[in-house]
Amino acid sequence: GNSVTQMEGPVTLSEEAFLTINCTYTATGYPSLFWYVQYPGEGLQLLLKATKADDKGSNKGFEATYRKETTSFHLEKGSVQVSDSAVYFCALIESNFGNEKLTFGTGTRLTIIP
């Protein structure tokens, strides 16, 4: 079955540091890939997505590139802010005869210190 493996957390960085959160996936076909973010006490928000190989998703300074050859979708940001502190989830969705469920990784908790 499909699975997503994320970088273990928690991750603590200083403000303005460079961020990478690794994500690799296993899927039988050609999934769409997503990064969702969960701020404290809130539900999941879509951060960015990519639907085919070599696509780059970007939003709020975050980027991730769909790499089919390495089955990866690593999240990056050049200069993090305190407000980026949250839990980040990598996820995939693969059409399976109409059952389009999201499969999530376990999440990576990011804390940015001033």
Next chain:
Amino acid sequence: DAGVTQSPTHLIKTRGQQVTLRCSPISGHKSVSWYQQVLGQGPQFIFQYYEKEERGRGNFPDRFSARQFPNYSSELNVNALLLGDSALYLCASSLDGGAGDTQYFGPGTRLTVL
């Protein structure tokens, strides 16, 4: 436009009881999915409904059931509650639930089983 709404926000039940959780999708969205998020884990898929029909079911026991109404709102029912059912229950809506379709999440219902 209003986002996905869920009720109640919090719920406390005892073992053996039954619970009903409610979800209203974004206006115009016809697909609703339910996920269970246990503390410290990524969300796990429970059900997807589209146009009032069940489109997919995750690996959950028959104690879990759901339905979608003509206005596309949805209910998740859990019977004979167990301690292990304590979790954040998330509802997500999308236009048609396709693989490239973005799922938008509500704030969740936090269920505590004592």
